[in-house]
Amino acid sequence: MDLLTPPPDLYGRPRADRFLRGLTALQDRYVQALGGPLLRRNPRRPLSRPLPPLQLVVTARRELAADVIELRLADPSGGPLPAWQPGAHLRLTLPSGRERHYSLSGDPADRAGYRIAVRRLPGGGGGSVEIHDTLHPGTRITARRPRNGFAFCAEPAVLLLAGGIGITPLLPMAREAQRHGLDWRLVHVGRSADTLPYADELRALDPHRVVLRTDDEHGGVPTGAELLAHAPRGAAVYCCGPASMLTAVQRALDGGPVGSGGPATALHFERFGAAPITDGAPxxxxxxxxxxxxxxxxxxxxxxxxxxxxxxxxxxxxxxxxxxxxxxxxxxxxxxxxxxxxxxxxxxxxxxxxxxxxxxxxxxxxxx
Structure with a gap:
């Protein structure tokens, strides 16, 4: 008998080697995947369909701070909204067709409504002005489901640094840190007290862990080292604010240990502007x-x-x-x-x- 031919079964019938048959099938699928659609999806799974946009209605609006309003958005039928995690944002399609992204600033446990805060930027692209001028209770808009590019990892020690409206993604993080008993601190900076949204909510979380710092009361903008001095030992830093603030924090963090609390570690951030242009060429x-x-x-x-x-x-x-x-x-x-x-x-x-x-x-x- 040829040594490569499998022996017959008990009834004398030739049988295939199941192992080799399976190996050959796997090889065939691999080869197909290299040049065919199997590289992109499993053919046994149905094609995924994009989720439809959310239909939302403005149910409440209030003034939060100078040039800042808060909107509460809900399902028009009163149903629960898709879940989200701290750091997530909504992509809104405004009545004009403009699309803008805004952090969710509410509580993820509240599935009855989303909360966003919008600062009016007269010199911006028009989205914030449109929201301030046209979105009132009863207005309907569409949005993509929450997405998160600024996820909160809930490290044991956390420093949250917010500049102005940058508090919006960090407020849910502070709530999460408080809920899980983390060693957290939050520093919220701005030009003056009337420019700081959610000051009362922050104080209510834990006044001993929250620092509200204004430029007019402290003689100017804080340095990165001053901000990082609030970090618990080994803290992960989450920073959301203008590019100048982020740059100062990055440079101070790269410079080594800061303050008496020891060095901060990882830096997570969202910036309020593109990084400055250096060595640019036309x-x-x-x-x-x-x-x-x-x-x-x-x-x-x-x-x-x-x-x-x-x-x-x-x-x-x-x-x-x-x-x-x-x-x-x-x-x-x-x-x-x-x-x-x-x-x-x-x-x-x-x-x-x-x-x-x-x-x-x-x-x-x-x-x-």
């Missing part, structure tokens, strides 16, 4: 393969230039989120300067025009 962006070509000066971002041509281009730097301005590169060699995209996303053509650029004289063709 380049160009083209809107699609056959669209117009726009010059990007050395001292301006591609996002600024793109928004002049496409005012509806999504972005959320002023709301503290990074990554919402993502576009796709069709041609050209970008100089990626973000810390958000993965190597796989970059290889797939993703680009964040708020910070990323190109070499002098290069033209990036963008799918916008």
């Amino acid at each position: 380049f160009a962006v083209r809107l699609g393969a056959d669209g117009p070509t726009l010059d990007v000066p050395a001292d301006r971002s591609a996002l600024d230039v793109l928004r002049e041509a496409r005012p509806d281009l999504p972005y959320s730097c002023h709301q503290g989120f990074c990554g919402t301005c993502e576009v796709r590169v069709l041609a050209g060699s970008p100089d990626h300067r973000d810390r958000r995209l993965t190597p796989e996303q970059r290889a797939d053509g993703a680009l964040l025009p708020c910070v990323s650029r190109a070499a002098e004289g290069e033209t990036l063709v963008l799918d916008v």
